[in-house]
Amino acid sequence: MAASAFPLKDELDIVIPTIRNLDFLEMWRPFFQPYHLIIVQDGDPSKVIKVPDGFDCELYNRNDINKILGPKASCISFKDSACRCFGYMVSKKKYIFTIDDDCFVAKDPSGKDIDALRQHINNLLHPATPYFFNTLYDPFSEGADFVRGYPFSLREGVPTAVSHGLWLNIPDYDAPTQLVKPRERNTRYVDAVMTLPKGILFPMCGMNLAFDRSLIGPAMYFGLMGDGQPIGRYDDMWAGWCVKVICDHLGLGIKTGLPYIWHSKASNPFVNLKKEYKGIFWQEEMIPFFQDVILPKECITVQSCYKELAKQVKDKLGKIDPYFVKLADAMVTWIDAWDELNPPAKATNSK
Numbered sequence: 070m071a072a073s074a075f076p077l078k079d080e081l082d083i084v085i086p087t088i089r090n091l092d093f094l095e096m097w098r099p100f101f102q103p104y105h106l107i108i109v110q111d112g113d114p115s116k117v118i119k120v121p122d123g124f125d126c127e128l129y130n131r132n133d134i135n136k137i138l139g140p141k142a143s144c145i146s147f148k149d150s151a152c153r154c155f156g157y158m159v160s161k162k163k164y165i166f167t168i169d170d171d172c173f174v175a176k177d178p179s180g181k182d183i184d185a186l187r188q189h190i191n192n193l194l195h196p197a198t199p200y201f202f203n204t205l206y207d208p209f210s211e212g213a214d215f216v217r218g219y220p221f222s223l224r225e226g227v228p229t230a231v232s233h234g235l236w237l238n239i240p241d242y243d244a245p246t247q248l249v250k251p252r253e254r255n256t257r258y259v260d261a262v263m264t265l266p267k268g269i270l271f272p273m274c275g276m277n278l279a280f281d282r283s284l285i286g287p288a289m290y291f292g293l294m295g296d297g298q299p300i301g302r303y304d305d306m307w308a309g310w311c312v313k314v315i316c317d318h319l320g321l322g323i324k325t326g327l328p329y330i331w332h333s334k335a336s337n338p339f340v341n342l343k344k345e346y347k348g349i350f351w352q353e354e355m356i357p358f359f360q361d362v363i364l365p366k367e368c369i370t371v372q373s374c375y376k377e378l379a380k381q382v383k384d385k386l387g388k389i390d391p392y393f394v395k396l397a398d399a400m401v402t403w404i405d406a407w408d409e410l411n412p413p414a415k416a417t418n419s420k
Contacts, residue, residue, distance in 0.1 A: 075103045076190050081164040084156035088112045090119040096174050100184050107156040141406040144399040149295025151304035158407055163283045169276035175237045175331040178258050188328035189232040189279035196226025197264040197322020207262040230285040230321040234277035236332035241274045244345050247338035262326035267317050273309020277330045287371045288312045290403045293396050301344030310359040315374045318364045372404050
């Protein structure tokens with residue numbers, strides 16, 4: 070295959086959180102093999118995770134995380150797929166694609182295998198349009214353009230920071246919806262990509278997600294979830310709310326829609342309900358908080374925006390439950406750890 074068949078081959082890492090052997094990679098081999106993989110092993114670090122031959126990968130378990138981050142490892146969740154964000158931190162690439170190990174290659178309506186990674190890359194490399202909605206959706210998609218009445222002054226768009234993909238088969242439902250619709254499957258393939266408008270939040274799902282690490286990486290923290298925490302299954306959504314507020318502030322865009330993957334396995338709704346129980350109540354206060362957040366104009370980097378957000382989380386959401394005080398502290402620890410592993414380039418003096 071020609072090199073062009075694998076765009077951004079040397080500029081993108083694929084991050085996969087797992088507790089099991091990665092046999093699912095065989096299906097993705099035609100699309101993933103030339104890329105570098107970062108596997109974040111959750112759970113028992115003594116368990117050996119098998120990766121199929123021929124993949125260029127590095128694997129980190131809990132012992133590695135503790136060794137690399139020291140006391141700051143406390144900000145990385147344990148026994149929860151939120152641990153994936155450690156992979157974002159240790160990557161040295163410009164772009165990240167993250168996928169769950171129960172996500173398989175989907176087929177488009179013509180029966181052709183969908184190259185999800187290529188579509189994500191296409192989304193990221195073309196501008197987003199958050200300030201004015203285009204009724205033909207993504208004007209940069211093949212066969213589309215800006216419609217009549219779209220302001221010419223806004224047609225340049227803004228850099229795309231995040232590409233949020235969707236899922237066929239098992240939909241990403243919360244536990245109450247799973248319980249009342251146990252047999253529901255998503256069979257609708259909608260051939261569309263759209264930019265989320267400025268000021269509008271969304272529930273980000275981390276199982277089929279790509280982003281420009283150089284633009285938004287430090288904000289992609291999946292919070293404190295899982296072992297020892299009162300909440301789970303809000304990791305990606307928390308990151309999504311933080312990222313959206315910061316993208317709006319910094320003039321960056323987020324796209325959602327294509328590509329689809331095939332989500333093969335429904336998680337247990339009763340287990341999910343235990344994890345989500347408090348979040349279902351708390352989100353009724355978390356979402357208005359994010360809708361009302363104002364970041365000061367002095368915040369011009371992702372890190373400064375994120376630390377300011379952490380301060381506001383502590384001040385406002387900390388009143389709901391002490392968990393949010395702990396989470397706000399972890400957000401600051403995360404940024405400190407990020408900067409330690411990714412020191413900002415020193416400005417050169419040219420006189």
